Amino acid sequence: DLAKYQGAQFPDLNFDELTHFSRHQFFFLTSRVRSARSGVRPQVSGTCNPDPDSWLREFIDWWVGPDGFPIPGRNGKLRYFVRDRDEIIWADNPEDLPRKINKKTGKFIRPKSVTFIRSTVYDNPQLCETDDYISFLESLPKVERERLLLGNWNIRRVAGTFFKEEFFPDVAEAPAEAYENSLWYWD
16 A cells, blocks of 8 residues: 555665565655655665566566576676666666756756675575575475575476476387276377
8 A cells, every 4th residue: 555655754665575566666665765854875675586577577687697597797786777757777877877857956866776686595604504494495396496595587487397298208009908998188
């Protein structure tokens, strides 16, 4: 219910599981980030698990390689963006972005900075030593394991990943007993 945050002011806004928020919710709530009197530099942060169908996957695309895993050399690198209506325009330097002017004040609208920092359960050695969490993650089906344990942003369930061709070898002819009292069908 975004309406209840209409007049809110947050000097610090933190999202847990950012992929569970819509793009609209995220940008609306970030519009509430200001700290005129608090003395705190306003900032927004979020944590998440990979979700290839989330708006966030597209938002962090520059930091993620074609294999779905974060690109090591880009981890933590700062980038800048401006929004022109719903389009996000990115650059490595704020000076390289189109200059947008606030029509009411006539002042330049400052670009926002963003970074993406990859982290997995293996970055928490204490958790790895004292908990069975990793073994639980390792026991998940492939798609969930790749996302939650390894941090793959591209993997998703697709046709052909359950039944594999090698499960059904070619045979010259079916054994005679295969035809007795059996029903065969396929889709």
